[in-house]
Amino acid sequence: MGAASKLFLDESKVARARASASNIADSLTGFVRARTTVAVERTLLRLLGVDGIEDQGIPLPNVVVDQVARAGRLERGVMLPFCSAMAALGLAPQEVAEAAARGELDLGTWEIHNEAEARALGERIGADAVARVGRTAAERRERMARLSPPNETMLYVIVATGNIFEDAAQGKAAAVQGADVIAVIRSTGQSLLDFVPYGETTEGFGGTYATQANFRVMRTALDEVGERINRYVLLTNYCSGLCMPEIAAMGALERLDMMLNDALYGILFRDINPERTLIDQYFSRMINAHAGVIINTGEDNYLTTDDAIEATHTVLASQLINEQLAFRSGLQPWQLGLGHAFEMDPAARDGFLMELAQAQLVREVFPDHKLKYMPPTRYMTGNIFKGYVQDAMFNLVTAWTKQGIQLLGMHTEAMHTPHMHDRHMAIESARYILNNASSIGDEVEFKRDGLVVRRAHETVEQTIGLLEEVESMGLFEALAAGRFADVKRRRDGGRGRAGVVVRAADYFNPIEAGLRAALQLDANEASHGNHR
Amino acid sequence: MGAASKLFLDESKVARARASASNIADSLTGFVRARTTVAVERTLLRLLGVDGIEDQGIPLPNVVVDQVARAGRLERGVMLPFCSAMAALGLAPQEVAEAAARGELDLGTWEIHNEAEARALGERIGADAVARVGRTAAERRERMARLSPPNETMLYVIVATGNIFEDAAQGKAAAVQGADVIAVIRSTGQSLLDFVPYGETTEGFGGTYATQANFRVMRTALDEVGERINRYVLLTNYCSGLCMPEIAAMGALERLDMMLNDALYGILFRDINPERTLIDQYFSRMINAHAGVIINTGEDNYLTTDDAIEATHTVLASQLINEQLAFRSGLQPWQLGLGHAFEMDPAARDGFLMELAQAQLVREVFPDHKLKYMPPTRYMTGNIFKGYVQDAMFNLVTAWTKQGIQLLGMHTEAMHTPHMHDRHMAIESARYILNNASSIGDEVEFKRDGLVVRRAHETVEQTIGLLEEVESMGLFEALAAGRFADVKRRRDGGRGRAGVVVRAADYFNPIEAGLRAALQLDANEASHGNHR
Amino acid sequence: MAIIGRTGATPPDLTRVRPYGDTLDDGAVQLSFTLPVPFGDEAREAARLMAIGMGLTEPSIYHGADLGEGYSFFIVYARTAVTVDFTKVVVPKVEGRRMTKTEIDTFISEQVGRKLVLLGACTGTDAHTVGIDAIMNLKGIAGEKGLESYHEIEAHNLGSQVSNEALIEAAYRYNADALLVSQIVTQKDVHKTNLTELIELLEAEGLRDKLVVVAGGPRIGHELALELGYDAGFGPGTLAPDVAGFVAQQVVARGLTTRGSLRGGKSG
Amino acid sequence: MAIIGRTGATPPDLTRVRPYGDTLDDGAVQLSFTLPVPFGDEAREAARLMAIGMGLTEPSIYHGADLGEGYSFFIVYARTAVTVDFTKVVVPKVEGRRMTKTEIDTFISEQVGRKLVLLGACTGTDAHTVGIDAIMNLKGIAGEKGLESYHEIEAHNLGSQVSNEALIEAAYRYNADALLVSQIVTQKDVHKTNLTELIELLEAEGLRDKLVVVAGGPRIGHELALELGYDAGFGPGTLAPDVAGFVAQQVVARGLTTRGSLRGGKSG
Numbered sequence A, B: 001m002g003a004a005s006k007l008f009l010d011e012s013k014v015a016r017a018r019a020s021a022s023n024i025a026d027s028l029t030g031f032v033r034a035r036t037t038v039a040v041e042r043t044l045l046r047l048l049g050v051d052g053i054e055d056q057g058i059p060l061p062n063v064v065v066d067q068v069a070r071a072g073r074l075e076r077g078v079m080l081p082f083c084s085a086m087a088a089l090g091l092a093p094q095e096v097a098e099a100a101a102r103g104e105l106d107l108g109t110w111e112i113h114n115e116a117e118a119r120a121l122g123e124r125i126g127a128d129a130v131a132r133v134g135r136t137a138a139e140r141r142e143r144m145a146r147l148s149p150p151n152e153t154m155l156y157v158i159v160a161t162g163n164i165f166e167d168a169a170q171g172k173a174a175a176v177q178g179a180d181v182i183a184v185i186r187s188t189g190q191s192l193l194d195f196v197p198y199g200e201t202t203e204g205f206g207g208t209y210a211t212q213a214n215f216r217v218m219r220t221a222l223d224e225v226g227e228r229i230n231r232y233v234l235l236t237n238y239c240s241g242l243c244m245p246e247i248a249a250m251g252a253l254e255r256l257d258m259m260l261n262d263a264l265y266g267i268l269f270r271d272i273n274p275e276r277t278l279i280d281q282y283f284s285r286m287i288n289a290h291a292g293v294i295i296n297t298g299e300d301n302y303l304t305t306d307d308a309i310e311a312t313h314t315v316l317a318s319q320l321i322n323e324q325l326a327f328r329s330g331l332q333p334w335q336l337g338l339g340h341a342f343e344m345d346p347a348a349r350d351g352f353l354m355e356l357a358q359a360q361l362v363r364e365v366f367p368d369h370k371l372k373y374m375p376p377t378r379y380m381t382g383n384i385f386k387g388y389v390q391d392a393m394f395n396l397v398t399a400w401t402k403q404g405i406q407l408l409g410m411h412t413e414a415m416h417t418p419h420m421h422d423r424h425m426a427i428e429s430a431r432y433i434l435n436n437a438s439s440i441g442d443e444v445e446f447k448r449d450g451l452v453v454r455r456a457h458e459t460v461e462q463t464i465g466l467l468e469e470v471e472s473m474g475l476f477e478a479l480a481a482g483r484f485a486d487v488k489r490r491r492d493g494g495r496g497r498a499g500v501v502v503r504a505a506d507y508f509n510p511i512e513a514g515l516r517a518a519l520q521l522d523a524n525e526a527s528h529g530n531h532r
Numbered sequence C, D: 001m002a003i004i005g006r007t008g009a010t011p012p013d014l015t016r017v018r019p020y021g022d023t024l025d026d027g028a029v030q031l032s033f034t035l036p037v038p039f040g041d042e043a044r045e046a047a048r049l050m051a052i053g054m055g056l057t058e059p060s061i062y063h064g065a066d067l068g069e070g071y072s073f074f075i076v077y078a079r080t081a082v083t084v085d086f087t088k089v090v091v092p093k094v095e096g097r098r099m100t101k102t103e104i105d106t107f108i109s110e111q112v113g114r115k116l117v118l119l120g121a122c123t124g125t126d127a128h129t130v131g132i133d134a135i136m137n138l139k140g141i142a143g144e145k146g147l148e149s150y151h152e153i154e155a156h157n158l159g160s161q162v163s164n165e166a167l168i169e170a171a172y173r174y175n176a177d178a179l180l181v182s183q184i185v186t187q188k189d190v191h192k193t194n195l196t197e198l199i200e201l202l203e204a205e206g207l208r209d210k211l212v213v214v215a216g217g218p219r220i221g222h223e224l225a226l227e228l229g230y231d232a233g234f235g236p237g238t239l240a241p242d243v244a245g246f247v248a249q250q251v252v253a254r255g256l257t258t259r260g261s262l263r264g265g266k267s268g
């Protein structure tokens, strides 16, 4: 940026916007850190190794946490009674959970006679859990070093058949064709479930359930094909919705490499309670940070309900907030796949130039970040041929502005989740354009006082305006006022609020503490005001 | 160009290239003006109104000219005996021709007793013929003024069903969809016929026969649809091959608006005798000039046999020669649809930038010319989806560099002549991109020392080198040496050489003289050395 | 030359319409599909046989690509001899005449004499609200205001992921005249399952006849909606007046203008 | 949840292969075509009926466009129940083994003992020489030199628009061993007419058995060539050794290694 800015951006303006966003993030920290949620507590159990379902199909982490929550004792955290029982009964985590599920044990009424011992055990197994998360990152690094790394612009495609075995077959084929990242889209509805489904699944609508077993099926498939093609193939899923931190844990255990992980998305597009999901997000992102996962944020979605030509600045403002929130959880810039999108009306005169301005602007504001660039969806139609060209223009913008994660558009986007060859065609076209126009960004310059530059500058101004407004009114109020995605969400509305619990003074969560330590969060916290 | 050059072109270099081309053109003038051909002579008869076929299907112009030629008397031109017979027998042109066809009259042995009278009659009906050609231009201007004019970048599509009635239906639909220009492709083989087929035709391979009746069917259809959509729709055909000047005459009579008209094409791609077709071309272009027809040249084709990355400069060199040859026949810059093409291997790294360089270069070297830009053909495959994107990239180059005549690519190019909806899709995609990236050329600049600029400069250097070589060795020798299109053609090889006749000192051709006068050619001839 | 094929602008024989490439009745169609067989000459031949199996003639494999993992993609052109009698094609259309916003308000106040209560919802797990919002919300779409802006309509947009039970519950609560159901996700025909379930529940509740029930979405056609037991279906490009006009006219036509509470009350 | 559908990487049943969209055996195919009927709901329905007429189920009209002048374009997705028995697919392949340039030269000098004379031509009114040039000329294609570069082959490229008569005439003149015919233009099946005519002329001349005659071009397959009476057909991507190797092996296999003049002389 700055001197090298192709958009002649004023660095101080960007800094001002970022400072605002930092203040917005800081204003949430106190609130978030004072609370836990049922999902956070279930996550701890999962990290300790609790898994499986009871005979009604309820996952064991839910069984245990529900016992404690129903008894109104979640304010100190689930780990205290849980570790107490482990110590007292000499059981492994899974055994305690199973006993609870069989009704032999009620952690809601469990008397903690051995608090010191329980805490000590908690610290120990908590540290193991944190280490296990760290080992995932190490294993990934090691595999990536051995196999060739993904392309600089990672080609990202989705599979969404509903059947994990179909997904695996399709994902493998896509990898062979050149995809770097395979994302398994979730079935509609899963994000509103306050539990994670269990086992391998073969039914789903618009996607496939995110389960730990399904993660494993995909991971195995992609590792297998990766060895064959000698390239590490990244696996992605959705770490948002009511089970956000649990999925982060599952992903850490099964070595997912990327996660869609964004509370704002859940609030705006799934009507999830804002408090609940921001608390969940804080913890989920620590796990992702330590597991070396790249997160993708969902600002691109704003342009599916709001007008992309008018609302560009809401994307940038939200990205800056999301960046600061991510930093608060210990994520590094390279782990930030901040979302934006190519969603302007293709009938707009010079729309292509406005898209270019937007993409270049985001690139320059976040120079070290991955950036997840989303293809046209809203203006895609059943005209698959025209759609194929819209996607090509999108690919050209990426070639030009060097986005990090290229979510390939499907020419059938308006109609069905991708067929086998839709993905193949998308990859073929992207490779053609990324190669054929490879250096375009270096060879071509924007006119200093031209449309592209002016558009970018306007967006920066509007972004500052919006961020200062959010800063002064507060994020919760801004969401309630419909500042993002043209959708209004009240702080006390939406799903999952009942799962929020104010932490007691002696709340016990050694895993969080371990993660904070590993991520050096407490050291960093003081310096957040001037992040990046 | 010059100061405003986006490629930082050195004006003096372009001038040097143009001067070379001008010398090449001048070196041909003497040769060409000293000769006539059977086709030129048939053309005169057509312009006098001779039409129709005899009972074996031989066109009357051929019957008459063959009589004179067989008698070895063509050196004075067909018009002398013809007008002599008209005057002597008191017959109209058509009646003389019919008498000849019936065997009642042999113009080969016809004794010219009334030479002065014949010449006077020739002058008179010749002047009428020239005036008729001029009236076509006037009628076109009038219609264009009344209806709205074509788009600035004219969208040009082909019809090629083999059946003129299908062509008419398809052409009308294309016009409704937004096409500005409809070109009827000729059947394979027609260019080697030394006569023009007669009447409406419904069979053809890879195209439809060019006949005067077919011209009329199309003209009527396009005028009809033009009134309906309130836009003048241009009609194109092929004025090349062994009947080049005859087709120019037919086009002038039936108000065609554009003609593919290029001797070099015939030489290189149809193995037509170089002398024959250059002589034919000289006269055909006078007719086109006076009829207000835009000619299209065929340099684009070089890149179908030669490598487009290596041979770019051959296109530019040939365009400069073609420009000068066209000026010699009285064509104006706005009538010059000089051909070039987007034909580089799509697998080439940064090929898109090289295409941009080429298109911008041609645009700047010929600032007032129409420029016919041809889509990818050679690297099109049966993969119609990828082809659709290749065509989109081609359209983007046009949006960027403002070509005048956009010959729309068909995604099915590698496989079949266009189906009804192929054309529709091509138009739809071109309109999308020309609008969505409308100002890209104004908003974006090429880096001064970048790949695009360097490539253009290199091409200019190579062009100068080639033109100077051609200038010193002579055009006929350069063709024989395979300097263009990677094809070698000897001056005395190819088809149709027998039709060349050296003019006698008293060669009579009042129509040519009339055209020369109307086009002020003799006045201009002196000043050719410094053309443009 | 002999004249064969089409001459002049002869219209096709509308009783036996065939696809058209570049010659009348050539039957030209383009296909593409993937076969779960490894790429190669045999796969190519299998693609050809597939086209022949579909009754197509002169199949020509324009393109084949190896998708890896034992899958092959093909683009095929071929000819079909199938004809359609276009003169016999009948398309069921939403009944009633199209009215403007003002006409509808006038129509309701004159013919119904009370405000109509319309509930909109995107049901099941579907969270695509843009379509139903475009119909319901003040803002509307394409410059055409939504139902919330109608004087004579009380419009409630229940939003996304509304279960069928919750919708019926709301129908009682608001004493609705019409339910407007949006379904966007169609994978594995989940929309059909969902839409069918609502009708079954309404029938079980004895509500079906007391309500105008319509469905909408990008892949919902009027015909499909009728099949599934709805009064009408509205596809892509629908605007608020299309639905409002239909509902108002239905209410009148079916004598639902006056009636008590849905709960227990008898219609008419 | 219950496990339905594919589990694991189960390979498809190769005896009944169906198109594959996103679920094994879903039969998904994409189609596009134009109907010569005016655009509108009825045209859309006609497109649907057309798909049904082709035996497809669940046709879904993804896109329709008015082409003007009474024509309508459609993009359709549907399912087919057609299956192909992949285990029974047999593709005739050019006989003989593939050899390199050097192997071929050695083969000819050892097994034939004289230079082979090969004539190439693009026949009829076809002027697309790039393909035959790629096979014949020194330069070749894709880094593979053409037949002119072979020591043991005397290659003559007659160029474009060579009439069948002129080709036969040249065969006599050069005393050819093989004719290599290129056909690129295929509209209205002109290539078939052209290729058939050559074989008929050769038979009339009593030359057919004395010559190896092969055809090539982007839409020429080996099978089609055999059908038309050729010894082999060569499609897109052919390189010089493919043809040279085949011809050399054929000459040996058919005992054409020694023989007198074509004119009058008896083969073998």
Ligand code: B12
Binding pocket: A185, A186, A187, A188, A189, A205, A206, A207, A269, A301, A304, A305, A377, A378, A379, A380, A381, A412, A413, A414, A415, A416, A417, A418, C125, C126, C127, C128, C129, C130, C131, C132, C134, C135, C141, C180, C181, C182, C183, C184, C185, C186, C187, C214, C215, C216, C217, C218, C219, C234, C235, C236, C237, C238, C239, C243
């Ligand atoms: C925007 C969008 C989203 C947004 C939705 C935001 C929101 N609040 O609505 C977000 C990003 C959240 C989203 C998420 C998902 N989406 Co989504 N999404 C789209 C997209 C791009 C556009 C839909 C849209 O807004 N259209 C514009 C509106 C105005 O048109 P419309 O809905 O057709 O409505 C008109 C008419 O149909 C009619 N109408 C509609 N409803 C009704 C009702 C009545 C009563 C009446 C009278 C008329 C009517 O009138 C409207 C106005 O004219 C489409 C692709 C596309 N280009 O169509 C995919 C698409 C619909 N999504 C899809 C899927 C699968 C999902 C996800 C499950 C997974 C994913 N891809 O991320 C998730 C989960 C959503 C869930 N739980 O339902 C698929 C559905 C596939 C299928 N056919 O089953 C699509 C087709 C994309 C794809 N190919 O994968 N999506």
Ligand code: B12
Binding pocket: B185, B186, B187, B188, B189, B205, B206, B207, B269, B301, B304, B305, B377, B378, B379, B380, B381, B412, B413, B414, B415, B416, B417, B418, D125, D126, D127, D128, D129, D130, D131, D132, D134, D135, D141, D180, D181, D182, D183, D184, D185, D186, D187, D214, D215, D216, D217, D218, D219, D234, D235, D236, D237, D238, D239, D243
């Ligand atoms: C280049 C080209 C031209 C050049 C030809 C220059 C030349 N000297 O060859 C020019 C510009 C002159 C031309 C003109 C025309 N063309 Co053209 N042309 C093409 C184009 C773009 C590429 C063909 C090519 O060179 N391919 C590259 C070579 C290497 O591949 P190949 O021919 O397949 O050859 C390989 C194999 O097939 C095989 N092979 C081929 N022949 C033989 C023979 C033997 C014995 C063997 C063993 C192997 C073999 O080996 C080769 C090497 O691997 C195609 C479209 C396309 N992308 O394919 C249209 C195309 C072939 N042309 C077409 C047409 C209709 C014409 C015209 C009639 C009208 C027009 N469009 O202008 C004219 C008239 C030509 C005439 N009289 O024949 C159509 C044919 C439609 C059809 N299927 O019938 C096409 C498909 C374009 C289109 N969609 O309209 N054309």
Ligand SMILES: Cc1ncc(COP(=O)(O)O)c(C=O)c1O
Binding pocket: A185, A186, A187, A188, A189, A190, A191, A238, A239, A240, A241, A260, A261, A262, A265, A266, A270, A296, A297, A298, A299, A301
């Ligand atoms: C951040 C984020 N989370 C989640 C989703 C998917 O939705 P769901 O959580 O309902 O699976 C998206 C979709 O784009 C997203 O961007």
Ligand SMILES: Cc1ncc(COP(=O)(O)O)c(C=O)c1O
Binding pocket: B185, B186, B187, B188, B189, B190, B191, B238, B239, B240, B241, B260, B261, B262, B265, B266, B270, B296, B297, B298, B299, B301
């Ligand atoms: C100048 C010119 N003439 C003629 C043709 C067509 O060939 P033919 O003359 O054989 O119809 C072309 C084809 O592109 C051309 O560019």
